[in-house]
Amino acid sequence: MRSPRAWVAGAAALWLAALVVIPFLGAEVIYPSELLAGDAAISSVFWKLRLPRVLLGLLAGGALAVAGSSLQTLFRNPLAEPYTLGVASGAALGAVAAQQLAPPSAELAIPVVALAAFLGAGSVTAVLLGLARSRFGFETATLLLAGIAITLSCSAVILLLQYLADFTRTFRMVRWMMGGLAVVGYREVLWIAPWALAGSATLFGMRWSLNQLLAGEELALSRGVDLKRLRFWVLGITSVMVGSLVAVTGPIGFVGLIVPHILRRLLGHDHVHLIPAALLAGGAFLAFSDLAARVVIAPAELPVGILTALVGGPFFLWILIADRGGSGRP
Amino acid sequence: MTTGAAEPLRLRGAAWSAGGRAIVGPIDLEVRSGECLAVVGPNGAGKTSLLRLVAGLIEPSAGEVSWRGTPFVELTRQQIARRIAYVPQIRPSRIPLTVEQLVLLGRYPHMSRFQMAPGRSDFEAVREALARVGLEGLRERQVDRLSGGERQAVFIAAALAQEAELLVLDEPTTHLDPSHQREIARLIRTFNRQSERTVITATHDLNFASLTADRVLALRSGSVLACEAPARAMRPELLERLFEAPFEVVRGGERPMTMLELDG
Numbered sequence: 001m002r003s004p005r006a007w008v009a010g011a012a013a014l015w016l017a018a019l020v021v022i023p024f025l026g027a028e029v030i031y032p033s034e035l036l037a038g039d040a041a042i043s044s045v046f047w048k049l050r051l052p053r054v055l056l057g058l059l060a061g062g063a064l065a066v067a068g069s070s071l072q073t074l075f076r077n078p079l080a081e082p083y084t085l086g087v088a089s090g091a092a093l094g095a096v097a098a099q100q101l102a103p104p105s106a107e108l109a110i111p112v113v114a115l116a117a118f119l120g121a122g123s124v125t126a127v128l129l130g131l132a133r134s135r136f137g138f139e140t141a142t143l144l145l146a147g148i149a150i151t152l153s154c155s156a157v158i159l160l161l162q163y164l165a166d167f168t169r170t171f172r173m174v175r176w177m178m179g180g181l182a183v184v185g186y187r188e189v190l191w192i193a194p195w196a197l198a199g200s201a202t203l204f205g206m207r208w209s210l211n212q213l214l215a216g217e218e219l220a221l222s223r224g225v226d227l228k229r230l231r232f233w234v235l236g237i238t239s240v241m242v243g244s245l246v247a248v249t250g251p252i253g254f255v256g257l258i259v260p261h262i263l264r265r266l267l268g269h270d271h272v273h274l275i276p277a278a279l280l281a282g283g284a285f286l287a288f289s290d291l292a293a294r295v296v297i298a299p300a301e302l303p304v305g306i307l308t309a310l311v312g313g314p315f316f317l318w319i320l321i322a323d324r325g326g327s328g329r330p
Numbered sequence: 331m332t333t334g335a336a337e338p339l340r341l342r343g344a345a346w347s348a349g350g351r352a353i354v355g356p357i358d359l360e361v362r363s364g365e366c367l368a369v370v371g372p373n374g375a376g377k378t379s380l381l382r383l384v385a386g387l388i389e390p391s392a393g394e395v396s397w398r399g400t401p402f403v404e405l406t407r408q409q410i411a412r413r414i415a416y417v418p419q420i421r422p423s424r425i426p427l428t429v430e431q432l433v434l435l436g437r438y439p440h441m442s443r444f445q446m447a448p449g450r451s452d453f454e455a456v457r458e459a460l461a462r463v464g465l466e467g468l469r470e471r472q473v474d475r476l477s478g479g480e481r482q483a484v485f486i487a488a489a490l491a492q493e494a495e496l497l498v499l500d501e502p503t504t505h506l507d508p509s510h511q512r513e514i515a516r517l518i519r520t521f522n523r524q525s526e527r528t529v530i531t532a533t534h535d536l537n538f539a540s541l542t543a544d545r546v547l548a549l550r551s552g553s554v555l556a557c558e559a560p561a562r563a564m565r566p567e568l569l570e571r572l573f574e575a576p577f578e579v580v581r582g583g584e585r586p587m588t589m590l591e592l593d594g
Contacts, residue, residue, distance in 0.1 A: 076422070205443055206443075208438055208441055211438075212435055212438055214425060214426060214427055214435075215422070215425055215427070215432060215435055215488075216418070216421050216422040218387070218418040218420065218421070219418060219421070219435070219488075221407075222385055222386075222411065222414075222415070222416035222418070223411045223436070223438040223439055223492070224406070224407040224408035224409075224410065224411035224412075224438065224439045225438070226407055264426070268426070268428075268431075269426045269427060272446075272447065
């Protein structure tokens with residue numbers, strides 16, 4: 001095993017590579033010489049379409065991976081992440097409901113949708129926390145089943161709302177529910193950036209406490225970790241991150257599962273390294289996945305959420321089998 | 331009351347109940363500085379609850395627990411953790427850390443949230459703790475790949491690295507073979523006598539209690555039957571009352587050895 005710091009540096013290199021290289025790539029490759037030649041159409045595609053999209057991917061993917069890492073440690077469950085726990089579905093339901101309740105002509109501002117998404121995500125985490133504190137405890141199977149039940153319930157309500165909506169709205173909602181980075185300009189990037197970065201920084205601030213959870217709650221408590229406060233903040237922060245994200249991109253699944261899982265194998269479970277690496281590698285992962293989604297059926301584009309779900313579903317099964325249901329290891 | 335704030339640990343009418351059911355107490359107890367106290371009693375007597383009360387993991391539902399005269403409620407969790415280290419019996423079956431990482435966790439009460447990495451004093455404490463339990467060689471080993479005895483020693487090392495005045499151990503020798511039991515007992519004794527730290531253990535092993543403890547606390551249905559030196563506590567009458575089973579003393583003296591009597 002190479003040193004954890006080397007892996008964090010590797011993740012940073014990957015992140016930079018994504019930022020620098022991906023805007024040039026796509027169904028139409030832009031060559032640096034073309035960009036420098038000053039063609040208005042090409043530089044518009046590069047600066048106004050591709051670059052913000054890559055930036056959004058880097059931020060959203062990073063936030064999802066950091067949220068996933070923290071939730072896995074908190075619930076002591078390698079399969080926990082915003083998507084599998086139903087937090088993303090709750091956020092989606094909130095966002096859809098807000099759009100449905102708005103007058104037909106109105107295009108809701110991002111903060112309004114995000115607030116609704118946050119309320120949805122927050123309600124789901126509250127339910128999860130309530131379940132975990134009841135006699136069921138944090139047991140792996142119960143938690144995942146609860147996540148599935150919550151996801152199914154939210155999906156049912158979302159379907160109902162879509163059924164009741166008019167045709168254009170339904171189409172927009174369905175596309176949004178697939179999860180993608182296609183909608184983007186800098187406005188969305190600037191909206192997500194503070195939540196993603198401040199959220200990650202705050203979770204990084206809890207790295208020593210999160211590390212304590214790796215040896216069990218009883219020991220963590222005996223070393224002075226305020227478990228109630230830690231749970232509240234981790235769940236609150238991840239809800240805010242997921243809510244603000246889902247409002248823009250729709251639910252994008254499994255980034256928060258795949259990336260932390262690979263990172264834990266490479267650099268271990270110490271959150272001092274895990275959280276920064278998740279922010280960087282998660283971002284790069286989503287940006288590159290989005291690149292793949294843009295070219296795989298060119299000239300058409302695939303929503304990246306479909307791609308991550310296609311990869312993530314089998315990955316989830318693989319962890320479930322390889323890990324025999326997790327047995328408590330994050 | 332004569333010694334006042336000098337007593338590290340004092341329980342005054344401390345009790346704990348869960349779901350309306352009294353689990354332990356009310357208990358009055360003073361643990362002296364440098365003392366080794368062993369809590370014995372049948373299953374369900376409330377040994378673990380008493381230990382958790384003493385380690386500040388649960389708040390007494392009545393009465394109070396205090397550290398050198400200051401009630402726990404007036405101390406922060408971190409302040410308690412700098413004074414009291416706890417080794418629980420029940421721990422996660424899988425721990426994804428190396429030996430060194432696990433022992434480093436014991437340094438948490440001494441670390442600041444703004445610290446980017448553990449400092450030199452932290453690594454020094456970890457090295458010393460691992461040397462004490464004789465596991466310096468396993469620093470890089472995954473905890474999940476250790477034997478039961480090594481695991482227990484690593485958790486004790488983590489508690490030593492915490493540099494607390496009081497060490498609380500729940501069933502430190504359960505599931506260990508005799509040679510590992512001996513090692514743990516010697517470790518506890520050395521820690522207790524050479525470093526003059528206070529130790530409280532809960533155990534089912536009466537001879538372990540007799541060998542290591544200055545006083546044995548007999549706990550039954552949450553109440554203290556006796557709290558005396560081993561020579562006085564290890565009486566067949568008391569043990570029979572405690573466990574509802576007949577005992578015989580097979581070796582007397584300061585630290586009597588007892589045995590169950592099958593045909594009594």
